[in-house]
Amino acid sequence: MQKYRITLRASPEGFASRPRPDQRFRDNDRLYRIDAVAENGPDARYLTCFAVEEVSG
Template structure:
């Protein structure tokens, strides 16, 4: 079945820089925009640092890109959809044709 790539998501990569006090500051660099199909899984509650948070897993399908290309998502990056963020946990080819990638991701909100 051909996925419906009907959502434009921004792919971002975490960049860390020294903060001058022995630590670091983190920011997100935009790598590009990808059309995607987002399929939600079942949500669950889990313990946060000070309160419970809800966690919802998602399967995000995008067109494939060569290994090493800036446009190919990898674990540790994130997708942004306006004010929503999806942390990418794993990436795999969708099937033997290798035309699409499936990203296991999670949106976490307090």
């Protein structure tokens, strides 16, 4: 099980574009399950998503 920190530009809380725990990111055939989301950086302009790569097989 590989763990990742994925940083992206923040969206306001409550917006549909803001990632939530138990959602997934997709990168081609790779899937990453989001375990937690934390605001990061000055003025909370970024989010850090703590994720785990889901391996099929």
